[in-house]
Amino acid sequence: MKKECPSCAMEIDQTDEVCPICGYEFPQSRRLIKPVTWVLVLLLLLPFIRLVLRLLIRLIE
Numbered sequence: 001m002k003k004e005c006p007s008c009a010m011e012i013d014q015t016d017e018v019c020p021i022c023g024y025e026f027p028q029s030r031r032l033i034k035p036v037t038w039v040l041v042l043l044l045l046l047p048f049i050r051l052v053l054r055l056l057i058r059l060i061e
């Protein structure tokens with residue numbers, strides 16, 4: 001099986017996760033984890049965002 005690299009349009013092996021010609025990284029297995037990762041990142045960043053917003057409000061007032 002061959003697949004086409006979206007970066008350099010070369011046909012490379014289906015199992016290749018990184019294009020050997022241009023180094024493009026295929027987001028194969030990451031696609032499933034991505035939404036979960038985003039939720040986790042948001043949850044982790046939420047207190048920080050709140051803090052920054054509070055500081056900004058204080059600066060404006």
Ligand SMILES: [Zn+2]
Nearest residue numbers: 005008019022
């Ligand atoms: Zn490529």
